[in-house]
Amino acid sequence: MKILIYPGTFDPFTKGHVDIARRAAGICDKLYIAILTNSSKNTTFSVDERVEMANKSLAGIKKVEVEAFDGLLVDYFKLKKACAVVRGLRSESDFRYEAEIAAANKLLLPEFESILLPCRMDLAFTSSTIVKEVASYGGNVSGMVASDIVDMITTKLAGKKKTNN
Ligand code: COA
Numbered sequence: 086m087k088i089l090i091y092p093g094t095f096d097p098f099t100k101g102h103v104d105i106a107r108r109a110a111g112i113c114d115k116l117y118i119a120i121l122t123n124s125s126k127n128t129t130f131s132v133d134e135r136v137e138m139a140n141k142s143l144a145g146i147k148k149v150e151v152e153a154f155d156g157l158l159v160d161y162f163k164l165k166k167a168c169a170v171v172r173g174l175r176s177e178s179d180f181r182y183e184a185e186i187a188a189a190n191k192l193l194l195p196e197f198e199s200i201l202l203p204c205r206m207d208l209a210f211t212s213s214t215i216v217k218e219v220a221s222y223g224g225n226v227s228g229m230v231a232s233d234i235v236d237m238i239t240t241k242l243a244g245k246k247k248t249n250n
Pocket residue numbers: 092093094095096099100101102105121124126156157158159173174175185186189190204208211212213214215
């Protein structure tokens with residue numbers, strides 16, 4: 086059984102993440118979406134909210150299971166008996182960052198493999214930070230995240246920033 090892991094903070098899950106997850110699910114028997122609980126990032130959404138948003142965003146995609154994890158990715162990799170970790174590549178700077186993570190994980194666990202999938206070009210400039218920035222000004226994020234999670238995001242962030250007008 087070919088098992089892949091797609092790890093991240095997913096604060097929140099974006100359409101770019103959905104695209105990578107859908108394509109990864111197409112090349113494996115089982116895909117774990119691993120939501121990092123001990124992220125060094127100061128997250129806006131709780132881990133339960135991030136799991137809920139990932140589940141809603143991925144509804145209907147078979148073979149996918151969303152789980153929270155903490156600790157080292159290599160330990161989760163061993164626990165799941167995975168054959169590779171999938172990450173999305175949006176730009177050259179993503180490549181450097183991903184190459185560093187991949188190399189560190191390979192040192193920690195020689196059987197660790199990374200699959201880097203290039204992002205869809207129209208989603209290449211989306212990030213969780215941009216989604217939160219737009220939502221905090223009351224902007225429309227429906228082009229960036231799945232329709233089923235728009236309300237959760239806008240409810241949490243609406244009015245966080247006000248314009249001077
Ligand atoms: N579409 C949209 N946005 C994307 C994207 C895509 N396809 N791919 C990446 N991004 C964005 C995310 O939205 C996020 O944006 P933000 O910075 O504005 O929040 C950013 O790129 C990267 O976040 P994410 O993909 O969630 O990963 P991460 O960097 O938060 O986490 C882990 C990376 C989970 C793989 C890494 O931290 C990890 O393995 N941690 C566990 C501890 C460990 O083992 N450490 C040793 C590893 S060296």
